[in-house]
Amino acid sequence: MDGKEITKNSEIYGRYLENTHRLGRIVTIASLVLLLGAPFLIGLYLGVMPDLSAAAKAFLAVGLVYLVSGIAEYLIYVPMLGTGGSYLAFITGNLINMKVPCAINARDIVGVKSGTPENEIISTLSIATSSLVTILVLAAGVILMIPLQPILQSETIRPAFDNVVPALFGAMACKYYRMNRPVALIVLAFMTLLFSLVPSLIGSMSMMVIPSGALAIGLAFLLWKKNQKD
C-alpha cells in the first residue's frame, strides 16, 4: 500500500468512525426513549401507570448492582468491541453470553488485530449479524410458541438448554487457553480457590469477571514485559 492509499484509507476510516458515533448516538437516544417509554405506553393502554415511588425503592434494592456492573461492562467491553460494535452491543444486550464471544471469535477467525480498522469493521459485522439472528430466532420462537413450548420445555431436552453457557465457555476455553497457558492456569486456579472458599460468590459470576479479567491482564502484562526484555 503506497502513502497516497494509506492517507485515503485513513480519511475513509476517520469519516466512517465520525459518522458511526453520530448514528450511534441517535439510535441510542431513540432506543432509550422507546425502551423507557414502552412501560408508560403499555400503562396508557392498560389504564394504569407504573408506580414511580415503588420503582425508585426497588431500584435502590436491586438496581444499584446493575449500575456498577454496567460501568464495568462499558469499561471492559468497549475496547474489545470497537465503536460500532459497542453501540450495537449495548442496544441489543446479551453481551457476556453472546456478543463478546461472537465478536472475539470472528476477529480470530479472520486474524485481525485489536484497535485496527479491520477489527472495527469485523466486530460491527459480527455483532450486527448475531443480533439479527437472535431477533429472527426469537420472532420465530414467539410465532411458534405454542407448538414449540412442549418440545423446548420437555424434561428430556431441558438440561441441554440449561447448559448453553457452560457449552459456550467450554469451547471458548479450549480455544483461548492455548494462547496463553500460564495466565489461564494461574487465573483458573485462583478463581477456583476463591469460589471454593467463598461459595456465595458463585451466584455473581458475571461480576467476578472483573477481578478475574484484571488478574489475567496483570499477569499477561508481566509476561509480555518479560518477553520484551528477553
Added chain:
Amino acid sequence: MEILSKLNSPVLYLICGGIIVFVAAVCLIFAVRAYKAGKALGIDVSKMRRVITASATFAVLPSIGILLGVIALSGSLGTPWPWLRLSVIGALHYETQVAQAASEAVGAGQLSAATMTTQAFTTIALLMSFCIIWGMVLMLINGKRYSTRLALPAAPKKDGSSVKKKSLKDFGDPAMTAMFIGLVSAYIAGYIGTIVSGEGFFTFKGSALSLAVAAVSAMAMAVFIRIKEKNGADWVDSFSVAGSMLVAMIAAIFLGKMM
C-alpha cells in the same frame, strides 16, 4: 387468567414488535455501513462473508437458549414483554433475576401470573428497562471520547517516552486475549467451585453437570482445531464453536440423567 390475556393482547405485541423492528433495522444499517466501509478500506470481501457466516452459526444455539428465557418469563409477564426484553438490550441471566427482584420490591411477591396486577406489571417493566440502561447511557455521554482515546497513538513527549508508550500499544492483542481468558475462567472456576462448595463448604457434593458440559464442549473444540490444523481446513472455524456447543448440549441430556 385475565391478566395474561391483557399482557398478551395484540396492542402489546404491536408496541413490543415495533421496537424490535426498529432495533433490527438499526442492526441492518450498521451491518451494511460496516460492509461498505470494509470494501472501501480494501478488506477482503470473502473475509467479511466468513465473519457473517461464522457469527450467524455462532448465534443460533445461544439464541434458542434465550428463547427459553422468553418462554420462562411468559408465564408471569405474558409473551410480548419478555420477547422485547430479550431481543433488545436484555440479557438472559439478568432478566429473570431483575423481574423476580422487582416483583418482590413492588409487593407482588413471587413472580407469577396469580399475584400479578397491571400496575405491578408496568412497574416491573419500567424497572427491567431502567436497571440495564447504563452501557447505553455511558456510550452516549462518553463513548466517543473513550473509544477515541483507545484508538489514538501515544502522544510524543519531550523525554522521548512516546517510544515506550507506542510499544505498549502492542500489548493490545495480548490484553484482549487475557481479558477473554479472565472472562472464561470466572465461569469455569465457578463451575468447579459449585462442585467443591456449592452444597456446603468443601463438601464436594455440588452438581458437576455444568463442568462436565464445558469439558465435553472443550473436547469437541479440540477435535475441530485438530481437523483444521491437520487438513488446513479454515472453513471449520466458521462452525467450530456452534458445533462444539451442539455436541456438549446433546451430551448434557445424557449427563443430566446420570448426575
